[in-house]
Amino acid sequence: MSEQKKQSEDELLEKVTSTEYKYGFTTDIESDTIPKGLSEDVVRIISAKKNEPEWMLEYRLKAYKSWLEMEEPDWANINYTKPNYQDVIYYSAPKQKPVLDSLDDLDPEMKKTFDKLGISIDEQKKLANVAVDIVMDSVSVANTFKDTLAEKGIIFCPISDAIQEHPELVKKYLGTVVPARDNFFSALNAAVFSDGSFCYIPKGIKCPMELSTYFRINEAGTGQFERTLLIADEGSQVSYLEGCTAPMRDENQLHAAVVELIAMDEADIKYSTVQNWYPGNAEGVGGVFNFVTKRGICHKNAKISWTQVETGSAVTWKYPSCILKGDNSIGEFFSVAVTNNRQQADTGTKMIHLGKNTKSTIIAKGISAGKSDGNYRGLVKISKGATNSRNFSQCDSLLMGDKCGSHTFPYIEVKNNSSKVEHEATTSKIGEDQIFYCNQRGIGTEAAIALIVNGYCKDVLNQLPMEFAVEAQKLLEISLEGSVG
Amino acid sequence: MLQIKDLKAGIEDNQILKGINLEVKAGEIHAIMGPNGSGKSTLSAVIAGNEDYEVEGGNITFNGKDLLELDPEERAHNGVFLSFQYPVEIPGISVSNFIKTSITEKRKAQGLEPILTKDLLKMMREKMELLSIKQGYLSRNMNEGFSGGEKKRNEIFQMAMLEPKLAILDETDSGLDIDALRIVANGVNKLRSEDNATVIITHYQRLLDYIVPDFVHVLYNGRIVKSGGAELAHELEEKGYDWVTKEEDKKWA
Numbered sequence: 001m002s003e004q005k006k007q008s009e010d011e012l013l014e015k016v017t018s019t020e021y022k023y024g025f026t027t028d029i030e031s032d033t034i035p036k037g038l039s040e041d042v043v044r045i046i047s048a049k050k051n052e053p054e055w056m057l058e059y060r061l062k063a064y065k066s067w068l069e070m071e072e073p074d075w076a077n078i079n080y081t082k083p084n085y086q087d088v089i090y091y092s093a094p095k096q097k098p099v100l101d102s103l104d105d106l107d108p109e110m111k112k113t114f115d116k117l118g119i120s121i122d123e124q125k126k127l128a129n130v131a132v133d134i135v136m137d138s139v140s141v142a143n144t145f146k147d148t149l150a151e152k153g154i155i156f157c158p159i160s161d162a163i164q165e166h167p168e169l170v171k172k173y174l175g176t177v178v179p180a181r182d183n184f185f186s187a188l189n190a191a192v193f194s195d196g197s198f199c200y201i202p203k204g205i206k207c208p209m210e211l212s213t214y215f216r217i218n219e220a221g222t223g224q225f226e227r228t229l230l231i232a233d234e235g236s237q238v239s240y241l242e243g244c245t246a247p248m249r250d251e252n253q254l255h256a257a258v259v260e261l262i263a264m265d266e267a268d269i270k271y272s273t274v275q276n277w278y279p280g281n282a283e284g285v286g287g288v289f290n291f292v293t294k295r296g297i298c299h300k301n302a303k304i305s306w307t308q309v310e311t312g313s314a315v316t317w318k319y320p321s322c323i324l325k326g327d328n329s330i331g332e333f334f335s336v337a338v339t340n341n342r343q344q345a346d347t348g349t350k351m352i353h354l355g356k357n358t359k360s361t362i363i364a365k366g367i368s369a370g371k372s373d374g375n376y377r378g379l380v381k382i383s384k385g386a387t388n389s390r391n392f393s394q395c396d397s398l399l400m401g402d403k404c405g406s407h408t409f410p411y412i413e414v415k416n417n418s419s420k421v422e423h424e425a426t427t428s429k430i431g432e433d434q435i436f437y438c439n440q441r442g443i444g445t446e447a448a449i450a451l452i453v454n455g456y457c458k459d460v461l462n463q464l465p466m467e468f469a470v471e472a473q474k475l476l477e478i479s480l481e482g483s484v485g
Numbered sequence: 486m487l488q489i490k491d492l493k494a495g496i497e498d499n500q501i502l503k504g505i506n507l508e509v510k511a512g513e514i515h516a517i518m519g520p521n522g523s524g525k526s527t528l529s530a531v532i533a534g535n536e537d538y539e540v541e542g543g544n545i546t547f548n549g550k551d552l553l554e555l556d557p558e559e560r561a562h563n564g565v566f567l568s569f570q571y572p573v574e575i576p577g578i579s580v581s582n583f584i585k586t587s588i589t590e591k592r593k594a595q596g597l598e599p600i601l602t603k604d605l606l607k608m609m610r611e612k613m614e615l616l617s618i619k620q621g622y623l624s625r626n627m628n629e630g631f632s633g634g635e636k637k638r639n640e641i642f643q644m645a646m647l648e649p650k651l652a653i654l655d656e657t658d659s660g661l662d663i664d665a666l667r668i669v670a671n672g673v674n675k676l677r678s679e680d681n682a683t684v685i686i687t688h689y690q691r692l693l694d695y696i697v698p699d700f701v702h703v704l705y706n707g708r709i710v711k712s713g714g715a716e717l718a719h720e721l722e723e724k725g726y727d728w729v730t731k732e733e734d735k736k737w738a
């Protein structure tokens with residue numbers, strides 16, 4: 001770890017903040033909303049509002065029809081009242097629509113929001129080399145560094161713009177990794193997604209900056225259906241950051257995102273997420289339901305690395321996966337999933353080995369506190385043709401208190417005998433002796449827990465780009481406050 | 486500085502400390518010796534505020550404050566330091582990060598701004614030199630994979646960084662090789678001042694050859710049964726504990 005990184009980590013640990021969900025506030029921006037509920041008409045309205053070409057509307061309608069025939073899955077180890085899909089608003093966009101060239105043109109209300117989030121505009125500017133495509137409720141309101149990226153032929157824009165401006169790319173790749181019919185939530189997303197990001201890195205190009213997007217839910221009862229499509233062409237490299245925080249709410253908020261990654265031969269994609277949707281209050285009321293389908297495909301010698309820090313949502317259902325199609329391709333999954341109070345998470349990954357000499361690594365760290373439930377669910381599948389393949393999985397759980405639970409469901413299928421799969425799992429508790437040791441060194445119990453938890457998550461946090469690691473640690477601290485009495 | 490009066494403490498129904506009286510003044514070095522299981526570590530744990538032990542009677546004042554009223558971290562902020570007999574591992578947290586957090590928390594409690602990283606690093610280098618600690622040590626994780634001796638040295642390094650008023654060294658010498666013992670003892674001597682005090686818990690005269698105590702106490706069966714000057718340690722080394730403990734046993738028989 002660099003000295004600089006260490007310093008900011010340390011600075012971070014100096015701050016201990018209030019127990020309440022820190023990012024719970026709503027921005028007051030007029031919205032352009034359509035009526036509640038889902039029907040073919042609603043799908044048509046969304047498509048029309050976006051001025052979409054015919055093929056896109058057809059894609060959506062087809063997805064909508066599949067969705068009608070599908071059932072909401074219930075195999076995950078989570079318990080929730082299924083949302084009433086007719087009670088959700090499927091489209092909302094801030095009225096002030098134009099995409100801004102610079103952050104200076106941002107609405108003062110939004111500027112305030114970002115200040116509260118601790119990602120003040122000034123700070124963002126200082127974060128050299130970070131292009132920020134801010135998604136505020138469904139539609140992008142700010143877009144920067146576009147020119148720098150354009151020089152290299154990199155396309156990074158709202159997906160609705162990509163549908164207009166780069167239809168050939170969108171048409172070619174959309175739904176190729178996560179077909180609309182893949183599951184209930186992916187079908188729903190394909191039918192109604194209103195925004196998200198599109199990214200294309202041309203052959204041989206190394207993206208000169210971290211690409212990042214901040215997602216926020218901002219409209220009461222508005223479902224968020226983000227769609228991300230990222231294509232790294234042959235020999236290219238990109239690091240993409242996705243982070244979100246959401247305002248305090250009383251009703252459940254539905255979130256069903258789809259992320260598709262395509263790593264062509266020799267390409268390298270690093271996709272990092274800090275997820276902090278509103279988890280609901282201590283009784284679990286009002287939190288976000290987060291059903292996400294994230295999947296990437298690796299062609300020859302390509303690599304996809306997923307890193308996620310999940311601290312939010314009332315319910316999380318999420319399995320970022322890699323299809324290792326090309327020979328010698330590599331898939332990685334690094335995850336910290338925190339559940340507190342009444343939160344429930346069923347998350348993990350799938351590594352599907354198809355090519356020869358493919359490798360995958362899974363490091364999953366679960367932290368459960370309060371009365372929460374954290375589950376790891378992972379599939380490692382090594383097909384017959386994927387000879388000489390390797391997987392290493394490590395799934396650790398840290399329990400805080402005795403009212404929480406954690407479960408690990410590792411599924412392993414190996415269809416050839418030249419491959420090797422290793423799985424390690426541990427369950428631990430924070431020791432009283434560790435806390436006392438910290439106390440004796442002047443570190444209070446809350447800070448001691450934050451420190452111990454950070455140490456426990458280090459292997460995952462180290463995978464994150466620096467600014468993100470700092471933010472992730474803040475979230476870990478905030479989400480575990482008051483969890484040990 | 487430290488006054489302990491008729492301190493009784495134990496765990497559940499088992500009384501371990503049965504009325505300890507001890508006074509330590511600024512500038513002094515006290516050694517506490519005594520057979521295994523006599524209550525030495527328990528005494529240090531109670532002074533440091535380990536809540537596993539219940540205080541059943543007596544009191545402890547530290548620079549005029551009722552120590553028993555304070556949380557363990559508050560005691561630390563007030564200058565109490567314990568070098569653990571069995572230091573604890575904090576996986577994934579580097580020594581430098583841990584010490585920085587520790588110093589920052591202490592300064593915060595005292596209403597001071599966080600120490601500048603460059604000042605902290607400078608201080609760390611000085612103290613590392615004082616204790617002949619090798620490069621690369623700061624980025625190792627707290628006690629993770631440390632040898633017994635390394636753990637002990639890490640305790641003294643933290644002591645040097647935190648500059649406590651009262652340091653209790655619980656068997657810091659056991660596990661140290663001959664050179665390390667000398668280095669650590671030298672360090673303790675150099676850090677010694679008119680304003681601070683040290684309580685050394687040890688089984689061996691060896692350490693007391695380097696750090697000469699002003700007082701030596703024998704703890705036995707939860708009581709201090711004998712106190713004297715540095716010469717008492719020599720006497721114990723020669724004669725063993727029997728000559729003290731036998732008398733004591735008679736008294737309570």
Ligand SMILES: Nc1ncnc2c1ncn2[C@@H]1O[C@H](COP(=O)(O)OP(=O)(O)OP(=O)(O)O)[C@@H](O)[C@H]1O
Pocket residue numbers: 496501519520521522523524525526527528537570
């Ligand atoms: N946490 C505990 N639970 C149960 N018994 C304890 C506990 N801590 C101490 N004791 C008991 O109290 C007595 C004193 O223990 P303590 O560790 O204070 O001895 P000591 O003088 O430090 O011994 P040593 O020289 O071996 O380090 C012992 O009989 C020990 O078994």
Ligand SMILES: [Mg+2]
Pocket residue numbers: 525526527570655656
């Ligand atoms: Mg002991």
